[in-house]
Amino acid sequence: MAKVAVLGHGVVGSGVVELFEKNRNSIEAKAGQPMEVKYILDIRDFPDLPYSDKFTKDFNQILNDEEVSVVAEVMGGLSPAFEYVKSLLEKGKSVVTSNKELVAAKGAELLRIAREHNVNFFFEASVGGGIPIIRPMHQCLAANQISEVAGILNGTTNFILTKMIQEQMDFDEALELAQQLGYAERNPAADVEGQDTCRKICILASLAYGKHVYPNNVYTEGITNLTLEDVAYAEDWGGVIKLIGRAKRLDEGKLTVTVFPAFIGKHSQLANIDDVFNGILIRGDATGDVVFYGRGAGKFPTASAVVADMIDAAKANTTSKSLNWEDSTENQVADYRTIAYPFYLRIRSDNPEQLEKKIHAAMLDSVFLSRRQQPQEELAVVTPAMDDYQLEKVLKEVLDNNDSILGKIRVLDY
């Protein structure tokens, strides 16, 4: 018999408890033992639920109950989640979490504490909601060297981009619709400015490379500056704009880990992942490309990943050897400005014809784009691959004082 506790009774927390009730038979069959939710921690009162007797406001009651062997942390935020998880692991309880902020900021430390106490710290739900991704990466792909991970990791921004692409809504309008539908929070900054994607790619990168990648080492660019003009040029180029979190092994042993909106070709497996769906591409030396697709958020998708982790934690009698990484080493993440990409540039110019000639002379393989209703003073181009420093230098050469860059988006090749 495994007695478990759930910290937080918000959207995911209530989903976890409800799934336990609904699929109890199959859960216990997979766990090989009875499982029971003994406590639910929340500061609020929930007097009218069938399981109202399980609520407590006292974290120490859970911490000090030796019957409790597995705890799900689904409160979110760094504090007190971090302190709670740390003390639970130190007490010899396994912890599973959906809290990407916690894992991205404190993963290496919590994994080390779990190892030291021979328990587990699992976080399948922290990336990709109900899509199995953490476990397939560390387990099924164990025989691979992973060269690259790239994904559409945030459903809110993908919904907004889909509306911009398919229905020509502008960013503000699409954001408002996302808020109305409950896909975006009232304060959408963490989504639209890319931090949520950043946390998730940090977790995937840490797992793929065995060393913790911290969010403040990751160049992160959101989607707030994208316009319908950019979307139209992307279509003319033959693709779409998606917000991509990406981690790639470089030749010299370093990594590049980035979050930015990118042009991707319409035949890419990531191009057709629309609305609130997430998609994650793993490039292994043996498997080639493997793509995982599904709902990246939501009550039951996320809760099902949490419950699956709870089952695994209940079954385990030792710390997972493979779901683990060390703390970061200095300078493991390369300066993003030294990585070469083709750039899409949209430029306002008094003399776009002359500018086109100058760009052509400076970068022979540039591809010029056009769209319906293009203003006369506008030029759009996709450059050959170059890094930020090279781009800066070329732009200094070709731009006049009156020219201004209206859009700048990297191009990824998947």
Place this chain on the structure above:
Amino acid sequence: MAKVAVLGHGVVGSGVVELFEKNRNSIEAKAGQPMEVKYILDIRDFPDLPYSDKFTKDFNQILNDEEVSVVAEVMGGLSPAFEYVKSLLEKGKSVVTSNKELVAAKGAELLRIAREHNVNFFFEASVGGGIPIIRPMHQCLAANQISEVAGILNGTTNFILTKMIQEQMDFDEALELAQQLGYAERNPAADVEGQDTCRKICILASLAYGKHVYPNNVYTEGITNLTLEDVAYAEDWGGVIKLIGRAKRLDEGKLTVTVFPAFIGKHSQLANIDDVFNGILIRGDATGDVVFYGRGAGKFPTASAVVADMIDAAKANTTSKSLNWEDSTENQVADYRTIAYPFYLRIRSDNPEQLEKKIHAAMLDSVFLSRRQQPQEELAVVTPAMDDYQLEKVLKEVLDNNDSILGKIRVLDY
């Protein structure tokens, strides 16, 4: 230290040994212990390999060596693979296999023997090549009731269909190209007649529902009768033809498990899975749809799944509780003729106009299709959903003696 053996040194077997050499460090790190290939069983001689000293022609040498704890069976075929695997499990060795024929025919029995001897029988590589699918299904989706599994499970037929759809090659021409490229065997029957897909959907269905589904209970239709006319009508309808293996839970506790080419809409997540790629959709009550995509065959993708299983088998100290199913019960698979689908029908008729009127009267919601260069004596229609018996009855009503059915394909809604 885990000493392992590999039965068979064909494409997959040599890939397994090579991966062990290439990624030894990460493999041993994930396994938490050194791992060494001690034997390779093959009736042929391989004198010039760096690991030629590991070969043996004597299965009993492996069977009776107590140092060997994990064996990979990658010979294929039912015999002697079944006898070998059975005796290895009975000797207390874990076995992993890529052999879908073996798992589809003998899975329940071998899983039972593994349980009885407290070892494991793993087969991630038997479905989807390098795509992690077996383990995510039984582990990460443990908290879900799986209502449906559907997939493009055979790369050879998907390659042929892709060439028919994108390049208007006819079936024979596309098959020949597939053979030239090494994607299809000289005798392509197991692929093009659907048996390979059938074995794989049997494995997925058995795992999803906990009871063995045997190939002879699965209605299996291949792609050999498909024509470019059918492909063109599918496009007119707004989709493509794909060979889909499918298992679905029915209301009355039964299953439908089928393999047939189907019309699927072009926005389906399975519609864009082209060439030799595989894609598998899992529909769970909590997760919603989750799709896995990647290379479904090939030396290293398949070998990487085998090696990952070997790592897991080396780490395990007890039989997996969740990767398991019971033997089948009678009548668990429903008669496929009682399941309703919309049908695409292509009919030759002396009087197609009159036929259209009769079909319209008999089935109000029928959708008539047209294509460029449609012969005057041809009519194509997508009917409302009906089962085979209803369809037979309607066709008896509306068809004249001279009318003949040139094409009949079910429509799936993903």
